[in-house]
Amino acid sequence: MNFPIISPESNVVSVNVGGRIFQTTKQTLTLAGTDSLFSRLVTESSTRFVDRDPDLFSVLLYILRTGNLPARSRAFDVRDLIEESRYYGIESFLIDSLSNSSQFEAFDLRKSRILPLNGRDSPSTIAPTANGGGLHVAHGSKITSFDWSLRRKSTVVAAGATDFPGLQIIDLDNGGFVRTTLNWENVTSSTVQAIGSSSEFLFTSFESSRRNSNSIMVYDLSTLLPVSEIDHCEIYGADIDSAIPSTKLRWIQSCNLLMVSGSHSSPSGVSGHVRFWDVRSKNMVWEIKETQDCFSDVTVSDNLSTVFKVGVTSGEVFYTDLRSLGSKDPWICLGEEKKRSLNERRGVGCKIESYGNHVFCSKGSGIELWSEVITGLVGNASRDVLEERVFRKNSFAKLADSGENKITGLAFGGNRMFVIRKDQQCIEVWQSPSRGVSI
């Protein structure tokens, strides 16, 4: 076999993979990272024969050169590509070329795939994996995890949160054994109402089994040891407000604050709270008391530095700017603000989530996409819009979708949006038709 002639001092490297000669530069190979097989090819001239499939190698080399997947990779199953990329130690490049959050085009999302779940339980909650757009789905007492390619899955048995005391930390990678169970100190058998995390901490909202006290525990994420306790409420008498446990915990990275929210529905209406906690000093920075048109769901967008809620009465989306915390009536309505009777319940079950620069709100079976109109005026052009910040709505509702079930959860990861619906034993995957190759 003849290698094409190259000058000896050049940085061109010849590799023989399964009998086929590939040539590339040392720079391209070192891109792959120090612990990959590619970078070893640079240094050790003796290992420049690799006993693997040359066609798969050419696809991986293409990814290293351009960052994209070539169209001919459609001939392979993605599982083979994953296997091969693991062999060479460059799986992260494959993930990046297939499911990068920069490929997420909110305006161009289409329902592209369905992930069926086995068993009879419809999903109760979903959470994206730490990177790449995989998904954990809790359905019944099982957790099914899909990896970033959505091709591989693993299912473990786990106990639910609101009917079972304590927070279970489950090792999903190693067969799903319960590594530890975290309980609220001093109080036995308290149920978990919400979980949240930052890069350092794990936050858990507990409510005692007699439902007369609740608290948020802060754990160190690596050691799982309790660090502090915030937002502790004990109920004395008929003070309903303090009896509401927090059901959503969100870490706001840009402000180093924890947003906690909880609501309670009673015959006299829905009331709730949104609180912002400085975890280190254990101080409550701001509290929004929700008495009229309480939220049915609330979320925070770090990129827009804005908190969004859906009103349970009006069903409209409201926002408040994080930079103006502390104002009296913080919510600014994005829809039509009409006087509504307090008995209306248009926003019940609406979910709101933010991803990137966009906010997604589910209403019934449809999804609304809210995005900000950015202004950059030229010359002495006049500004035509009165509002301080302009958000506008798009709806994904198509005629074909109208007969579908109510949406019960939204999650985002990589370039995907995941949607679960009531009584459906599957997860919808929404993606934009990618400009590159999708497999």
Next chain:
Amino acid sequence: MAPDDGERVKLNVGGEIFETNVSTIQSTSPDSLLAALTIPTSHGSIPVFIDRDPEIFAVILNLLRTGRLPANSSGVFSKQELLDEALYYGVESLLRSAMFPSPLLGIDASLVSTITPAADGVPSAFTATAGDASLWIAHGGQISVYDWSLSHSGTVRTHLNDITSICRVWAEAAAIGSESASGLHFYDLSGGRYVGSTHWTDPEDPRIHKARVAAVADSSGGVFASFDCLHRENSVLQIDKSTLQVAAVIGQQSGSSAKTSVPEKLRWVPTNGLLVGSAVQRGVFGCSGYIRIWDPRSRNIVWETSEPGSGRSSRFGDALADVDVDVEDSILYKVCSKSGDLGMADLRKLGEDPWVYVSDENPGAWKSDDGGGGGYSVVHCYRKQVWAARGGALEVWSSVKDNIRGDPIRRRNFVDKEEDSIRGMISKIEAGGDRMFVSREYMEGVEVWESCNFSSLVSVE
């Protein structure tokens, strides 16, 4: 084998050796990567090494040799990766011309695809007339941009909820208007930014208030937009592109009758420096409307006609349905609402009755007594062919050179099939980059019609 004593060059692409003539490589632009690599240097006999994929380079090299893509390449390589690779080697203009459709022939065009935006898919306005073959669709309150290869290159959400007119005013900027909100608004689509707005106001006339935009046309000297007040007072404004301020008010009128209603269509004719505006109202007794031509420098009306009322009496009851301008030949085309006949007028020789009517008794074409569906509605002119829509049906007028009489003979043919026409009323036709784009009322997406020199042979075995 053709004798060729030209200088040859060897390239090592990813471990594979390619050999070609220097003249082949240098047919690309001189500052491309490939041209730079083939300059004889001290490499000696060792081929220049390029760290790219050899399989795609084989296609790129064939593109350089023959000027076209190998027929099987579309199945093996994606459009996007060919584009990326052509960009790397600096030959994207060659690839662009190889990937463009054949010259658009109305008599031989077929529906190749429908472009549907993901959300709010019913287009309310679109534009494709700018030179670079891209398509901008306004749908809902969004503008989606599709590049020359018709791949989606971005969507911008505007503050309007309903965009009913869109015009491209710079390479990356759009002027948009809405029938439900006042003003003409400018958006930079590459940055996704709102740039500014222009309103028609008059400090001496309080009636001029909340004027809405009905039509927009772009020219080198400014943007022309027709504004319509709630009291039907209307006017065409010339808007300076750098300051977005009103530079001139042209042809203000009361809007009290069909002859003075707001222009729904504006066309700028750069060769004569004229602005053509037209409006047609469709009622139970047929169409009535006008064509008016302004000289924007003097702000005077150069010529106008209104129908019914002027022209030959034999055309009674057969008023114009729509007007378009052949900008290259300076010909004004109108389509008669009832008969579907084509009226032509030379913009340089307009007079009392400049119209030359052509009718076609082509038995395959439209029969006037075919009933239902309404009259002709939309006409668009592209590459010396005139497209006309009647309800959901699409026809084209094309000309045949007649060497004996001198004048070209014009013939009318259907472009579409019967099953195409039942999809809905055609609301707008535009063409650009040898593609024709058609939108239909209440239909999602914009249809793309192209001509192709290859038959779609179907095997029935």
